[in-house]
Amino acid sequence: MTSKLVVFTVFASLSAFASFAQEAEDPFKDVIETRHGLMLQMASDLGALGAIAKGTTAYDQATATKAASNIAAIASVISMAQFPAGSEVEKSADSFALPDIWAKQDDFLAKIADLNDAAAMMQTAAAKNGDAIKASMAQLGGACSACHKAYRQPES
Numbered sequence: 042m043t044s045k046l047v048v049f050t051v052f053a054s055l056s057a058f059a060s061f062a063q064e065a066e067d068p069f070k071d072v073i074e075t076r077h078g079l080m081l082q083m084a085s086d087l088g089a090l091g092a093i094a095k096g097t098t099a100y101d102q103a104t105a106t107k108a109a110s111n112i113a114a115i116a117s118v119i120s121m122a123q124f125p126a127g128s129e130v131e132k133s134a135d136s137f138a139l140p141d142i143w144a145k146q147d148d149f150l151a152k153i154a155d156l157n158d159a160a161a162m163m164q165t166a167a168a169k170n171g172d173a174i175k176a177s178m179a180q181l182g183g184a185c186s187a188c189h190k191a192y193r194q195p196e197s
């Protein structure tokens with residue numbers, strides 16, 4: 042009885058210490074996970090639109106408008122809130138964010154605005170047909186890659 046309690050107490054304090062140690066190691070862990078999740082969702086929706094643009098998936102208005110509005114919604118969420126100063130590559134585990142995000146913040150914000158514009162354009166296209174989606178892919182894909190080129194460290 043007593044030894045069980047001791048074991049439990051030791052275990053509880055160890056795990057409390059472990060989670061404390063983890064947070065102390067990287068205060069940006071959660072915010073980096075959040076921005077990765079937002080980016081990955083956009084990639085998935087962009088993939089759905091890309092398949093329609095290529096003709097590998099048949100145009101379906103409900104699917105297309107859902108994908109485009111997901112990207113528009115996420116674009117409106119992205120701000121400096123997911124990019125606190127210091128959460129950069131080599132300082133935070135799993136971050137590929139380049140320090141220029143903070144050094145050239147106005148340009149980074151302009152690229153977020155470009156993404157919002159391209160997403161709005163894609164929403165209009167998605168309500169029309171596959172050809173309209175195809176015509177809007179370059180601007181939307183371009184908004185993603187323009188920012189990645191400037192502000193995201195390539196993974197290899």
Ligand code: HEC
Pocket residue numbers: 073076077078080081083084085087112135136137138139149152153156181182184185186188189192193194
């Ligand atoms: C304003 C800049 C900006 C725009 C616009 C942008 N991204 Fe990103 N993206 C980043 C940055 C910075 C990272 C690296 C973040 C990190 O590793 O912490 C990133 C990372 C990613 C990742 C990797 C996520 C992971 O788990 O490592 C994917 C996928 C991605 N973006 C997709 C997209 C797509 C798709 C679009 C366009 C629809 C887009 N991004 C638009 C800045 C941007």
